[in-house]
Amino acid sequence: MSPVTAMYVAQAIHGLTYGMLLFLVASGLTLIFGMMGILNLAHASFFMLSAYFCYQVVAWTDSFWIALILAPIGTGLVGIIVERFLLRKVQKLGLGHIGDLLLTLGIALVISEAVKTIWGTESHQVLIPPSLQGLVTVAGLEYPIYRLFIIGLSLVILGALAFILFKTRLGMIIRAAVSDRDMVSALGINMPRVFMFVFGVGTLMAGVAGVAAAPMLTVFPGLADQIGLDAFVVVVVGGFGSLLGAVVVSLFLGELNSFGIQFIPRLAPVLVFLFMALVLSFKPMGFFGERDE
Amino acid sequence: MRKVLKSVSFFIFLCLTASLFLIGPALAGGEFKLEDMSDMSDFDPNNFQNPTGDTFKIGVLQIFSGPGAGNGELFWITTCWVAHDINKRGGIMIDGKKKLIEVIKGDTMGKPATTKKAAEKLVLEDKVDVLWGTSGSHLALVIQGVADRYKKIFHQSLSMSDSLMDEKNFNKYTFQTMWSTNQVGETTAYFYSQRKKEKKFYIICQDYLFGHSLAESFKKGLTKYYPEAEVVGEDYHPLFAKDFAPYLTKAKASGAEVIFTGDWLPDGGNLVKQARQLGVNVPFANIFIDEPNALSAIGPEGTKGLVNLNQYMGDANNEKGMAFGNKWKELWETKWEAPYNTLLYKWPGGTIGYAVETTYWMLDVFNRAGSSDPEKVIKVWEGDVYKGIGGNRLEMRACDHVVIRDTYATEYVYPNPWFTELSSGTEVFTIPAEKSMPVDGARCK
Amino acid sequence: MNKFVRNLIMWVVFLAVAGAAPHVLGIVKTNVLVELATFALFAVSLNLLLSFTGVLSFGHALFYGVGAYTTALLLYHVEGFPLIPALLLSGLAAGLAGLILSPLLVRVTGTAFAMLTLAFGQLMYILCLKFREVTGGEDGVAGYDIPPLNIPGVASLDMLDSTVFYYFTVVVCVIGIMIMWFFTKTPLGQVVVGIRDNSLRVDYLGYRVRHTKAIIFALSGFFAGIAGSLFALFQGVVSTDGVLHVMVSFYPIMAILIGGIGTFFGPILGSGILIVLEDMIMRYTERAELVTGLLFIIVVLYVPGGFVWLWMGLVARFKARKLRMSKEVEA
Structure with a gap:
């Protein structure tokens, strides 16, 4: 491979890595919105929380692999607790989006403060496990193993999610609930439990993303801010509740990021929001969205 | 008469000189002792x-x-x-x-x-x-x-x-x-002009006013002190960026020998960390990437060769x-x-x-x-x-x-007298104040 | 008559308290009141959209920012530009922004509207950062002179005097809020309420829904722009993060939610709570996020709909009890 081709291929894989990471965060957000109608402003905070859990588990056990399993589960549990004891109550009050908005913003602030109280304001570091360090060389292209691992991990999660959604009874209920919640409820299905499950899985996936991103980034209290906004764009443009939309738009934004930086670096950040404004102006519910609130 | 006048004026001159020595230190200002x-x-x-x-x-x-x-x-x-x-x-x-x-x-x-x-x-x-x-x-x-x-x-x-x-x-x-940013630009350019080792520079800064003006100052400094040098590319990334890989891949392909960055933390630390993960081993000339907690995660090997520029520097x-x-x-x-x-x-x-x-x-x-x-x-x-x-x-x-x-520059080496967890600077290169001046502000022109 | 007397008393009390405040409180707390008044105007302008067309904007900072930048740039570039024209032009510029965007905005409702306004708000934010030659980027526009208020033949009021500026702000904000209040009473305002409740019916009645909505956007934008202009005059610095950041859009939403949804005065109460809270936090604690976060959670769980509703609920319960007691007495 010539150096120039290698550069383009590398950029494409970078886009894929970031896109998949974004998908892990956005898919949870879109499922939660699509099914429960909740605009979860705390979603990225779960991402950050999981990165901190990861840091802590690594500090205790010295194993990234244990952290990869425990941290997302811990995050998912926190998510379940939040759903069971806070969100569910607020949903019952019937305030609509407005209540969720205030509540989830409140939760995001409390998580941020909790993280600072427990782990301090300084930044923490997580190392790539030794088995994933270094580069692989394929056809003259050097690429870090860890980034390939992120892509692989995300694909596994995507596969598992697709399997649950499209091949199981639970998945069928969830999909049905996305299009018509009341109807499903009328069929005598225990909706609160399904909601709890969806919220737990959504936060768990944000948690996986948090662990995967930790060795590439710095674990610090402001970690949640940026990826949260990007995930929001994905959900909005892809269409609320649409998993397919989340996949497509995440990957598109990932590649837009890579090649935008390669060719039009000055305009890259403007493009994202211009794109969002254009899509929404002409397709208000996003590319793959159906439901109108 | 003339002789007397001459000796008197000489005496007065002596007194004045002596008093200068006495008052001088008092006028000259303070000192940290x-x-x-x-x-x-x-x-x-x-x-x-x-x-x-x-x-x-x-x-x-x-x-x-x-x-x-x-x-x-x-x-x-x-x-x-x-x-x-x-x-x-x-x-x-x-x-x-x-x-x-x-x-x-x-x-x-x-x-x-x-x-x-x-x-x-x-x-x-x-x-x-x-x-x-x-x-x-x-x-x-x-x-x-x-x-x-x-x-x-x-x-x-x-x-x-x-x-x-x-x-x-x-x-x-x-x-x-x-x-100020102008001092940073001149300091960096002057340091590399004296060292004459690297000629190809790539700029990666944060995409906001400060990052841009820092990059401008660096380019201005290069024209002033080191015209043989070449800026082979420049990029500006959003604050708190998540993925530096696209910038680093570009920088690597440009053949740069040094990446100049004004990033503060956590961006600066993430930039170096991801560069090393990607196998990009170009040294970074920086002003804020001297925070040991972030650097210890990159380790002694990865932090070797970083050039830190600062207005204050520990010097063994x-x-x-x-x-x-x-x-x-x-x-x-x-x-x-x-x-x-x-x-x-x-x-x-x-x-x-x-x-x-x-x-x-x-x-x-x-x-x-x-x-x-x-x-x-x-x-x-x-x-x-x-x-x-x-x-x-x-x-x-x-x-x-x-x-x-005066401002300072240092190249990180290992081992060093400061840390066992990371590379750090031992030899400090001083850039004299007149080579790293702030721009003329109000009332200076 | 009874109502008139009650209103009269309320106004007298308000004027007395507002008039005496700067002399009792000192400069720092007077400045907090200035902020409160400006923020209340901003929140009410957002509430105008929410309550009277039923859509929630996530990008109201856009209008606030346009107003603030208009004032700052006018005063920076035009020597001796007078105060009131600067204020009004800023409002008009923001209102114009509302009109320009309205053809796109009127097409959507609900979540889509929120997201579209978020997108425009963020777009404006990033454009302002990018065009740093004009806006000064993150550092913003600073170093402009605040013009005095010249009333020809009467007086020239120095706006750098905290007390004078406080009175000026209060007068502007009260006028602004009153205009919005009376607007809801006019025939046009009633049509607008109709749009929220049943836009199809209003359409059948011969009113043009989209045109009417566009007027609301412009009006809401106008007053948000005035609030932004007051911010620029008060702070002396206008920077992108200060007036266009996404949190600037969220903050008035929080004021509405905490104060009271679906009421006219709720947002003003909410503004008061948030501003005073921020001041308390600055003084007494470093756990700003914990306090604010807990407040949000508690409000949503225990005071759903906001404090105005809590108050009205208490009043209703009190009246019911009085009624019951009087009935018991009769019995």
């Missing part, structure tokens, strides 16, 4: 005891809450250190009597509107004698406005924009001891500076608790060093003015020369209140 420093072994940054009664008050404007609260912690310890030392020496002379130093927090929350409120509260309610801070030029501008309005001295110690002291923004109450060959550093380190090893027990606080280098140094200077100026009357302080501080911790010369340029000082 390590032997005067009090025994700091009882200094506890977690439980700083403010004196009570009629005190001299410093209002520290920083982010003390929210995600950026670490900033506040950092400058809390530096200000309290100086206050503790001076208090044990008996305080400073204000209006004919010795006053102890009290340090009061002003939480800016990193927002302009809150910064204004916090500054006004410090001035009007807490009645501070001097305002101290802050990171972020847009916030520094807000405080400059408050200082101007209520005629209060503002020691601007942390913001770097060249425009802060230009014709439009200058006010006589503000004194900037932080170096500087006896005075080293003696001060060792006193600090001793307390760090034996006394301090979280958050002041991490690698960041091990040595008073970089940011910590110049914050401590310039705070000593500020109090020395007030002491020599003998008053907190701004007019008297301005008279002393304008054109003042102070000898810093390492015996280095600090001058407050009278025309625009901006500091003129």
